[in-house]
Amino acid sequence: MNLNRYMNILIPIIAVILGLVCGAFIMLISGYDPIAGYSALWYGIFGEPYYIGETIRQITPYILSGLAVAFAFRTGLFNIGVEGQVIVGWLAAVWVGVAFELPAIIHLPLAIIVAALAGALWGFVPGFLKARFKVHEVIVTIMMNYIALHVVNALIRDVITENADKTEKVFPSASLRSEFFENMTDFSRMHYGIFIAIIAAIVMWFLLEKTTKGYELRAVGFNHDASHYAGMNVNRNIILSMVISGAFAGIAGAMEGLGTFEYVSVKGGFTGIGFDGIAVALIGGNTALGIILAAALFGGLKVGALNMPSEAGVPNELVEIVIALIIFFVASSYFIRWILLRFKKEGK
């Protein structure tokens, strides 16, 4: 048995377990009951149809933001700007949703496409700067996040509305709201977006694994110089990768704008969807299936945590700590890998 082959699955699982164990310790030290805390968490995810619906609602944008981060990752880029791309996508989707009256068959896809384009534009800037001026994309994307936040707030206040803090609701023809899911899940905000997210995951898998362009993008990620030598246009691939990554993020924003909230409001801070996407992509091993599973994990943790204060008296921020620790352990996988290999050797 080749242990290395199983590492990619083992490391995230170990990281999750370690994260939860550390979370239990923190609860214990701070005087809370970890068993009560975690069972409240569990109940908050699966306990009632409403919770299940809300969990799936939360998973939807996480899948897409995870795909966005992972797509860039696979091509050797680190897109911390998913957050900003989500914000502009959210705004763009709602803008189309409130500004036009069209038949649903055109309106909804149009709103999603425009959101994808807005996210793509926000990804194009760091991609272009990286390709043209060799500027590190991490810093540019962080800056682009803040620019998105402030610009979107200003647009909501001064352009779309007249000094209001949030827009009108989008027309029903652009909404993802689902009566069927509402009835099934006791009026949770679960919407049709989950199908879009899963389709997007399939699209990413197909694009990267089954097409020539995807092969090229991955090759650039592995080794710029070798790809260049093989006759690939490295710069164009860098830009393309950031644009596609941004488009996924833009659609994640559309899920919030057309599904969960159906409006966009002035934000005092970031949504967290983009940053959590980094965690989702890392845990998911940057593969489409892995991301769906990781998004389910994080969506569950986030929604389930809301039940912790009322039922077990544990602050819901505990889950943020657990998520942070999971990222930490995955990032330090060198250490886990080393221990596992050592364990294996001694077992022989």
Next chain:
Amino acid sequence: MLQALEIIIPTALFVAAPLIFTALGGVLSERSGVVNIGLEGLMIIGAFVGIVFNLTFVEVFGKATPWLAIIAAMIAGAIFSLLHAVASITFKADQVVSGVAINFLALGLTLFLVKNIYEKGQTDRINMSFNKMDIPILSDIPIIGKIFFSGGYITSYIAILAALVVWYVVYKTPFGLRLRSVGEHPMAADTMGINVTKMRYIAVMLSGAFAGIGGAVYATIISRDFSHATISGQGFMALAAVIFGKWHPLGAMGAALFFGLAQGLSIIGGSIPFLKDIPTVYLLILPYVLTILALAGFIGRADAPKANGTPYEKGKR
């Protein structure tokens, strides 16, 4: 015009101080070859410790409380940054990812503790802070004295002093030479007998200490309490200042002062005649746009320390 400067410059100094401290931390860490995206999280820790210490011990220490709170924050920041050091230096984790984890962890942990200690989402406001002061003699200089040396906070002046000290240490001492060599060419440094790992640990912990001070100064003077929104982006601004300032302590200070100016303008822009007509959003995004332009080389190219972001492995070519 003169009156406008008398408002803008002290505001800029006041907003810039936390950025200067934190950016100096960033310079030290990145000079040693460790990228520190976690500055934001380290500032959060500093702000939290600064406020909690202040609230808890104000009865005991009285006037000395804000100073001691900043020292406590400095120590807490240094300790917390050890996580980043262990992950990125010893475990050879991706430094950017580890930094992101630091940011998440700091926010989650502090809010968890705030709820645990105060049973609500934010702390009470502190009553004991620093007072505005005039610097003796210098504030009596006509015009300049009024603009630069009166009505400021002592922390702003200490921040500028700290930048000079860090510059001296990085460029004029053997320690600074070792620090830079570890960031430029760790293998050469190792060959010369410099302990790369130790230098990097020291640098990262110094960055934690400085960012802790930055966070505490921000919380003590500007926000005066601690909640989820106390530190929202100042750490990233400081990181931008590091790059904008070309990884040079004085450059970082200049960039931080400039960002402070831009932020100061957006705070008080409405009360100044020739700025009233500019929508605040332009002033809000100015520092970020300028950083991008600077990076793209329009304001002069600067190269990061060569080994920045790469873990050092002995014997690897």
